Amino acid sequence: MNAFTKLTASLATAVALMSGVSANAELSLAGLSAEEQGLAIAKERKTRDIGWGDSTSAVTMTLRNAQGEESIREMRMKSLEISDDGDKGLTIFDKPKDVKGTAFLNFSHIEKSDDQWLYLPALKRVKRISSRNKSGPFMGSEFAYEDLSSFEIEKYTFKFLAEEQVNGIDCYKVEQIPTDKNSGYTRQVAWLDKEHFRGQKVDFYDRKKSLLKTLTFTDYKLYLDKYWRPMQMDMINHQTKKSTELNTASLAFKTGLKDSDFNKATLKRAR
Amino acid sequence: MNKQLLIASALLAANLTQAADFEISGYVGFEWREHFEEGQFNTPSNKQADRQIGLTAEPEMVWSLADGEHTIVFKPYARIDSEDDERSHGDIRELSWMTYGDDWEVTAGLSKVYWGVAESQHLVDIINQTDFVEAPDGEDKLGQPMVKLSLIRDWGTVDSFILPGFRERTFPGEEGRVRTGLVIDTDNAQYQAAEEDAHVDYAVRWSHTIEDYDLGLSWFNGTSRDPLFKPNDTFSELVPFYAQINQLGFDLQATLDSWLWKFEAIYRTYDDSVKSSFDQMGQTLEDFTATTGGVEYTFYGPFETVWDWGVLAEHQYDSREDGSLAIGQNDLFLGSRIAFNDVASSEVLAGISQDLDSAGTQSFVMEVATRLTEGLKFNVDVFLPMSDDDENVSYQFKRDDYVQISLNYYY
Numbered sequence: 238m239n240a241f242t243k244l245t246a247s248l249a250t251a252v253a254l255m256s257g258v259s260a261n262a263e264l265s266l267a268g269l270s271a272e273e274q275g276l277a278i279a280k281e282r283k284t285r286d287i288g289w290g291d292s293t294s295a296v297t298m299t300l301r302n303a304q305g306e307e308s309i310r311e312m313r314m315k316s317l318e319i320s321d322d323g324d325k326g327l328t329i330f331d332k333p334k335d336v337k338g339t340a341f342l343n344f345s346h347i348e349k350s351d352d353q354w355l356y357l358p359a360l361k362r363v364k365r366i367s368s369r370n371k372s373g374p375f376m377g378s379e380f381a382y383e384d385l386s387s388f389e390i391e392k393y394t395f396k397f398l399a400e401e402q403v404n405g406i407d408c409y410k411v412e413q414i415p416t417d418k419n420s421g422y423t424r425q426v427a428w429l430d431k432e433h434f435r436g437q438k439v440d441f442y443d444r445k446k447s448l449l450k451t452l453t454f455t456d457y458k459l460y461l462d463k464y465w466r467p468m469q470m471d472m473i474n475h476q477t478k479k480s481t482e483l484n485t486a487s488l489a490f491k492t493g494l495k496d497s498d499f500n501k502a503t504l505k506r507a508r
Numbered sequence: 509m510n511k512q513l514l515i516a517s518a519l520l521a522a523n524l525t526q527a528a529d530f531e532i533s534g535y536v537g538f539e540w541r542e543h544f545e546e547g548q549f550n551t552p553s554n555k556q557a558d559r560q561i562g563l564t565a566e567p568e569m570v571w572s573l574a575d576g577e578h579t580i581v582f583k584p585y586a587r588i589d590s591e592d593d594e595r596s597h598g599d600i601r602e603l604s605w606m607t608y609g610d611d612w613e614v615t616a617g618l619s620k621v622y623w624g625v626a627e628s629q630h631l632v633d634i635i636n637q638t639d640f641v642e643a644p645d646g647e648d649k650l651g652q653p654m655v656k657l658s659l660i661r662d663w664g665t666v667d668s669f670i671l672p673g674f675r676e677r678t679f680p681g682e683e684g685r686v687r688t689g690l691v692i693d694t695d696n697a698q699y700q701a702a703e704e705d706a707h708v709d710y711a712v713r714w715s716h717t718i719e720d721y722d723l724g725l726s727w728f729n730g731t732s733r734d735p736l737f738k739p740n741d742t743f744s745e746l747v748p749f750y751a752q753i754n755q756l757g758f759d760l761q762a763t764l765d766s767w768l769w770k771f772e773a774i775y776r777t778y779d780d781s782v783k784s785s786f787d788q789m790g791q792t793l794e795d796f797t798a799t800t801g802g803v804e805y806t807f808y809g810p811f812e813t814v815w816d817w818g819v820l821a822e823h824q825y826d827s828r829e830d831g832s833l834a835i836g837q838n839d840l841f842l843g844s845r846i847a848f849n850d851v852a853s854s855e856v857l858a859g860i861s862q863d864l865d866s867a868g869t870q871s872f873v874m875e876v877a878t879r880l881t882e883g884l885k886f887n888v889d890v891f892l893p894m895s896d897d898d899e900n901v902s903y904q905f906k907r908d909d910y911v912q913i914s915l916n917y918y919y
Binding site for chain 2: 338497
């Protein structure tokens with residue numbers, strides 16, 4: 238019954254994770270410390286993603302174990318940008334079939350913990366759930382909840398490490414150390430392309446400081462002439478050899494969603 | 509009534525399939541319930557079931573019209589039980605039309621509504637009748653005729669209900685388990701209201717979220733979903749009696765980091781005429797208060813796993829003196845659940861309920877669930893009621909221990 242007791246984070250903001258914009262102004266990092274440079278890069282990345290408004294999307298996750306056996310997850314998401322706080326998200330699960338109709342409402346916050354509700358269709362019950370779980374697997378996948386939440390400056394301390402190429406693209410290599418003590422990571426290393434500040438690759442290090450997972454972003458598409466979104470994200474777990482491929486089947490912005498589309502009543506009637 | 513509804517819905521289905529987005533989903537299930545002890549109420553002419561095999565089906569048909577502005581849902585349910593005729597039954601869980609605007613929503617038809625926050629019992633949840641033959645936990649519900657209007661405002665949501673028509677509770681038959689010593693005569697239920705099951709009930713509920721607190725306040729006026737019982741003329745069976753009640757309900761959950769604090773309370777009143785008629789039969793019927801309160805704490809990723817391990821404790825209180833009327837009078841429920849967060853969504857829930865007024869009365873429940881392949885869900889349910897106190901209502905179920913295995917295929 239409680240397969241999702243600890244869902245977090247709308248995947249739509251997930252897709253927003255690591256994205257950039259098409260402005261071309263070169264970021265000036267001269268004369269700054271490595272920490273200041275890292276912060277400047279993160280701020281630029283965040284600034285370029287303001288103003289997307291709202292979105293609807295459909296996503297498929299393909300879970301693969303070390304033997305290559307696959308399991309499919311399908312869900313649809315609605316997201317609303319909130320200008321002075323975290324975003325609001327409504328996620329509806331279509332697959333696996335036994336959880337069809339289960340829905341998840343998330344009000345993310347920058348300063349305090351997120352508000353989350355889960356709708357269980359068999360009982361018609363809406364349950365308020367704790368948003369404390371950051372490091373647990375999302376739907377049994379290699380994505381943790383924290384991997385899928387929206388990028389916020391306050392969630393990390395930054396340090397610029399180097400300029401490196403990823404798949405032939407010039408990137409900033411930035412270390413991100415989570416500020417939340419409940420994070421499952423001691424550090425992340427992210428590569429953002431210098432032109433659009435889009436995530437190209439992230440390495441995740443576990444609580445024992447060993448390399449745990451690598452996330453790569455491919456097939457970026459441009460929306461509203463401003464917002465880049467990856468159509469495919471691949472998370473590989475180096476320790477278990479499991480992987481999860483997350484594909485965006487459809488995505489649309491400025492669909493007319495309002496604040497009144499995100500509450501316990503809309504959660505209950507979500508289909 | 510059900511036949512007419514079925515025909516009407518079949519016609520509706522045929523018409524709508526042309527004009528709207530149509531989707532069908534649901535499940536079919538196989539169930540094997542094994543009892544380890546002989547029935548307590550076996551007689552030379554009647555034997556209570558030792559093994560029950562069940563087949564279940566619950567398809568859900570959804571028509572979505574005008575870009576989702578109108579939704580029609582049809583969800584019938586059927587169970588065939590190998591032993592208990594009363595448990596073989598069908599129901600229309602849902603046959604409803606729903607539409608909505610920015611800050612309002614209307615539902616009309618047969619539907620289901622859930623109120624409350626507690627886990628061990630569901631006091632404030634009163635709209636739908638319990639389909640008790642399904643399982644002793646009372647979480648299965650019958651479809652309820654209703655017109656529901658929801659107003660969604662900044663200061664909370666108000667749900668108003670007109671409930672035309674009443675559903676009687678289902679009870680296991682003579683050959684079934686988890687039954688009372690005297691069989692319940694469900695064919696001859698009595699009512700306080702002259703309109704009987706056509707009495708129109710009303711309910712209203714305000715609910716709101718204030719920061720970390722989710723709260724609800726509700727009022728119900730009409731036919732009690734919990735029957736009272738009268739012996740029949742020959743004292744061979746119990747006759748359900750459905751009284752008129754007023755009930756106030758309150759529920760609150762505080763969600764504070766890894767802690768969930770939960771509280772539910774009801775206050776129920778009966779009419780004086782019913783109280784005095786029960787007095788004359790030597791049964792005390794009084795207005796009463798009942799509460800469930802408790803806490804749930806979850807450890808995330810304990811012992812270097814990716815599990816969520818929750819522990820919960822809830823206390824049940826009921827102000828009625830007469831021990832035959834309620835199970836949760838002064839009872840403590842202790843439980844634990846683990847979500848393994850694996851690909852198969854495996855989960856285990858186990859709990860024990862101890863009657864604090866009767867050291868020898870307790871029950872153990874366990875639920876295990878996992879996904880075997882895409883669409884195929886495997887469940888194990890264990891129910892072990894115990895009692896050495898023949899004054900206690902649970903004494904009647906003391907030999908109804910069972911282990912149940914079920915397979916449900918979702919499509």
